[in-house]
Amino acid sequence: MLLSPAEKSYLYESLISDPIIRPDSRSNHQYRPLEAKTSFLPGSNGSSRIRLSDGSECIISIKTKVVKLVEESNLIDLDIDIVGYRDDSNYISNLKFQLLNLLNENFEFEILKLTEQYSFKLFIDCIIINNLSYPLSLLSLSIYLALKTTRLPLLISETNDEEIAELPTFSDDWNDSKYLIELSKNGKFQPPIFITLGIIGNNLIFDPSQEEETVLENGLIISFYNNKVITPISNTNFALNSNNSNFKGLNKKIIIGALSLGNKYCPIILEALDNLIEEDINDNDGNMF
Amino acid sequence: MNDLSLVISISKPISQLSIIDNDEDSDIEMDGDKINNNNDLNLNRRAIVTPGELITEDPIWMKGHGTYFLNNKTYSSVAGNISRVNRLLSVKPLRGKYQPETGDHVIGRITEVSNKRWKVDIGTKQDAILMLGSVNLPGGILRRKSESDELQMRNFLKEGDLLNCEIQTIFNNGIASLHTRSLKYGKLKNGIFMKIPSSLIIKSKNHSYDLPGSVSIILGINGYIWLYKSKQQEENSTTVVNQQASKLQGSLNNNKDYQIGTGSVSITRLEEESSWEIYSDINEEINNNIRNNISRYYNVIKALSFGEIGITEQRIILGYESSLSFENVGKLIERESMEQICQEVLNNERMRG
Known part of the structure; x- marks a missing residue:
């Protein structure tokens, strides 16, 4: 997105001022409102859809397959499709790597395990229909919703198949299926999420919009799991196709500030997502809209 | 709960249907009774029609934009409101690309600088054009644009710049031609x-x-x-403008032999206000x-x-x-x-x- 020099300098000066003035009056830690829906794809184990007020939209489907543990190196596979980008483009493979890496490092794989030999494998398919700002956070929150509402069929055969080789069999009744959280040992299943923070001057802004991205001094991606900010923490230029003249190096103090903001506000984001899921499960209308 | 919404608000999507149901005082009037006792179907009510919907069977109407004619019947080709001007029947789409009309005051963004013209995105199907001859020169002098003006077109307007202009004409191929020949138009x-x-x-x-x-x-x-x-409606604002302008002009003179209006006394307001200041990218203090x-x-x-x-x-x-x-x-x-x-x-x- 190309802005005129006058627009850029107006935005830059508004964002750098103290207190911060964002073009839509959001506070620095405020996300844009989301519209979300879960469990609407009948053929998937879990699904979710998030729409942002600027028209960005992401749909996630999670499917599962029973695999032999010895044959699989990864129990999660992920694919991203963004309209207008080749699957092998840098943009896509970068997003894919970040998400897959985060999930593989911070996932309770025990809950997928069926028997000594067999396990479920998750296939996460992400479609981004429209995106204006950097989509990592959108993707990550959608995946969170989808994983939380993923259901697995109930295993009715023995879990111990070391002595007698037996294929796992499942209950025919989908009502018997279990949410991942019910299969979890400690009763709380919370997938990791990514949030994006823009850095401008001494200000840190959550969820930068497309216009804000073009004037940012740097962009920070932080991950959050188990009630705290974890690694990977990385920085990147969120703006696409722009010769971002403001782009600068990172100040150490800013990173520390970002961590404390993350620790403070990510639990609230997760709580809001959990509230929606609860509402959606109670509703159970299966509608996409 | 209140605490949550300060950080993020997540809601379920509302279906459009429920909005219509709830909104009894909607200012669009849907008169159900009239439809039944009227042969001219949608014509007599200010209704919304959808693509393919029959508007009238009366062949007396002239078909305007957004309609098509089949077997002596007129149908809508877009979703929108019916508009009638005498015998001309057209449907104004609710959404869709902007349709330019001569005299419209629009805002555009430069997408390309090419031969003696700028291409401008104004939200139409095809980018509009702004001819070099349709802009005010810095200094406000009125003359034919020369080759040196052509060479410094990017000093006036470059890709990404926003401007405020009027549609001068629309060519046969549907492309709009713009002009900024007024003090109220120009760079934003x-x-x-x-x-x-x-x-x-x-x-x-x-x-x-x-x-x-x-x-x-x-x-x-x-x-x-x-x-x-x-x-600001200040008295001394013009002199400030002039000072900045002469600075700008001075810097330009170092590079090129650009002579317009340097040091001259301005006679008209046009000359004062359309100095280089009108093409400046620098914001005032806000x-x-x-x-x-x-x-x-x-x-x-x-x-x-x-x-x-x-x-x-x-x-x-x-x-x-x-x-x-x-x-x-x-x-x-x-x-x-x-x-x-x-x-x-x-x-x-x-x-x-």
Whole structure:
């Protein structure tokens, strides 16, 4: 997105001022409102859809397959499709790597395990229909919703198949299926999420919009799991196709500030997502809209 | 719960159907009774038609834009409102690309600098063009544009620049030609740009307004909007402009033999105001109050556009006033707040008549 020099300098000066003035009056830690829906794809184990007020939209489907543990190196596979980008483009493979890496490092794989030999494998398919700002956070929150509402069929055969080789069999009744959280040992299943923070001057802004991205001094991606900010923490230029003249190096103090903001506000984001899921499960209308 | 929404608000999507059901006071009147006892189906009501819907069987009507004619019947080819001018029947689409008309005041963004012309995105199907001959030269002198002007076109306007202009003509192939030959047109600065569907802009004589809170707005008919700091009505403002202008010109003279208006005494206002200053990219000093007001207006317009309410000066001001009751301006981006603002604007308007 190309802005005129006058627009850029107006935005830059508004964002750098103290207190911060964002073009839509959001506070620095405020996300844009989301519209979300879960469990609407009948053929998937879990699904979710998030729409942002600027028209960005992401749909996630999670499917599962029973695999032999010895044959699989990864129990999660992920694919991203963004309209207008080749699957092998840098943009896509970068997003894919970040998400897959985060999930593989911070996932309770025990809950997928069926028997000594067999396990479920998750296939996460992400479609981004429209995106204006950097989509990592959108993707990550959608995946969170989808994983939380993923259901697995109930295993009715023995879990111990070391002595007698037996294929796992499942209950025919989908009502018997279990949410991942019910299969979890400690009763709380919370997938990791990514949030994006823009850095401008001494200000840190959550969820930068497309216009804000073009004037940012740097962009920070932080991950959050188990009630705290974890690694990977990385920085990147969120703006696409722009010769971002403001782009600068990172100040150490800013990173520390970002961590404390993350620790403070990510639990609230997760709580809001959990509230929606609860509402959606109670509703159970299966509608996409 | 209140705490949550300060960080993120997540809601379930509302289906469009439920909005119509709940909204009994909608200002679109759907007269169910009239349809039955009328042969001219949709003609006599101000209804919305969908593509392929029969409008009339009477062949007397002339088919305008947005309609097609099949077996002596006229159908709609778009989703929109029926409009009748004498015998001409057309359907105005609810959404879609902006259709340029001569004389429209629009805002555009330069997408390309080419031979003696700029290509400008004004939200139409094809980019509009702005000929080098249709802009004011710095210094305000009136003359044919020379080769040296052609060479420094990027000094006037370059890719990404926003400008405020009028549609001069529309060529046979549908491409609009623009001009900025007036002091009210030209490059935009000191503010922020936003886009809304062009169908929400209501055409009027004037499309630039000064709003309360030292903010001005240009409502382009193409749905492109510019919110900026109001020009100060100071006496000495012109001399300041001139000083800056001569500085700019001075720096230019170091590079090139550009001689227009250097050191000359200005006679007309055109000369004073259309110095290099009109092509400057540097914003004036804007204080935080004005910046906050601009953001507030930005949210109000977003809210009105969310409620599909036609945008006028009065409604923007009404919306601004009702937005003042929100303690936290950041709340304005939430759906409930936007709905509330729209409702208050409509109520206020009804009360004032």
